[in-house]
Amino acid sequence: MTKVPKYWNTAKKYLSKKDKIMSKLIKNYKSPSEIILTSRKDIFFSLCKSIIGQQISVAAANSVFLKFRKKCKNKINARTVSHLTFSQLKSCGLSRQKVIGIKGLAKQILNKSFNPNLISKMNDEEAIIYLSSLKQIGRWSAEMILLFTYNRSNIWPIQDIGLLRAISKNYNKKYFPPEKFVNNLKKKFSPYCSVATWYLWRSIDPEPIQY
Numbered sequence: 001m002t003k004v005p006k007y008w009n010t011a012k013k014y015l016s017k018k019d020k021i022m023s024k025l026i027k028n029y030k031s032p033s034e035i036i037l038t039s040r041k042d043i044f045f046s047l048c049k050s051i052i053g054q055q056i057s058v059a060a061a062n063s064v065f066l067k068f069r070k071k072c073k074n075k076i077n078a079r080t081v082s083h084l085t086f087s088q089l090k091s092c093g094l095s096r097q098k099v100i101g102i103k104g105l106a107k108q109i110l111n112k113s114f115n116p117n118l119i120s121k122m123n124d125e126e127a128i129i130y131l132s133s134l135k136q137i138g139r140w141s142a143e144m145i146l147l148f149t150y151n152r153s154n155i156w157p158i159q160d161i162g163l164l165r166a167i168s169k170n171y172n173k174k175y176f177p178p179e180k181f182v183n184n185l186k187k188k189f190s191p192y193c194s195v196a197t198w199y200l201w202r203s204i205d206p207e208p209i210q211y
Contacts, residue, residue, distance in 0.1 A: 005151045011192035015199075018188050021170050025199040043116040044109060045076050046149040047134070050141045051101045052094065060093075067092040081106040101136030108134070124152055147194050156186045156193035166200035 016023035052068060053061035071092055072080045081089075081102060089099045108114035114134060119127045124146060131142035143157040157163055167182060168175040189196040 005153070007153050007192065008195060011153065011195040014192055015189060015196055022189070022196055022199060025170070025203055029199060029202050041149065042076075043119075043145070043149055044078055044105070046145055047105055047131075047137065047141075048076060048081075048102055050144060051098050051105075051136045054098070054136065054141070064093040068094070078106040078109040082110060098136060101134070104135045119150065124154060127152075147197070152194060154191045154193045156189070156197060158182055158186075160197075162201050162204065163197055166204045170200065170203055 012026050016026055048068070049065060052065050056064070068089070069076060071084060071088055086099055086103070089102060090096070094102070105114070109116070119130065122130060127146055127150075128139055128142040131137055131145055132139055137145075140157060140159045143155050143160075146152040147155040147157070164176055164182070167173060167177045167185065171177065171181070171185075173181060185196070186193055
């Protein structure tokens with residue numbers, strides 16, 4: 001895990017001045033022991049975890065991931081996964097499509113048709129499109145990777161149900177909140193939408209979000 005992103009304190013001051021509700025949220029969750037946007041900086045690990053967790057509960061995802069990690073002998077990397085058979089991966093509780101996604105990811109990293117090193121040179125939208133070209137990785141998953149693995153500062157994942165619920169709750173809007181209102185918040189919070197997203201998530205979840 002890495003330290004809190006360098007932009008975090010600057011972002012808190014910026015957001016507090018921009019928005020009264022955000023200022024209140026930042027004051028409510030100011031504990032120095034708070035887990036912020038920590039990251040493993042391990043793109044393969046994060047992508048596998050993203051694929052595993054899709055369309056199942058957090059508890060189910062954790063159970064499957066533990067089996068997957070054990071099958072990898074605690075070495076979750078492209079080479080290890082490439083040596084596992086389809087049946088071995090499926091026995092972890094993975095669906096056929098998820099096995100195809102994880103095996104495909106390992107193959108693309110090994111043959112270098114997918115190069116994670118390019119992502120740092122891309123802007124957010126370019127990186128989202130690049131990540132979304134992978135099987136089983138859509139826009140939401142790509143945004144989570146940019147937020148938690150790369151610690152990008154201005155990610156505003158409007159497909160995320162938690163974010164939309166938090167906006168509805170804190171700004172007294174119906175669920176779903178109006179698209180125009182959500183877009184106006186993005187303009188207000190830029191270039192620190194990632195930090196605003198984290199505090200909005202935190203307002204509806206007793207546990208700090210991790211990925």
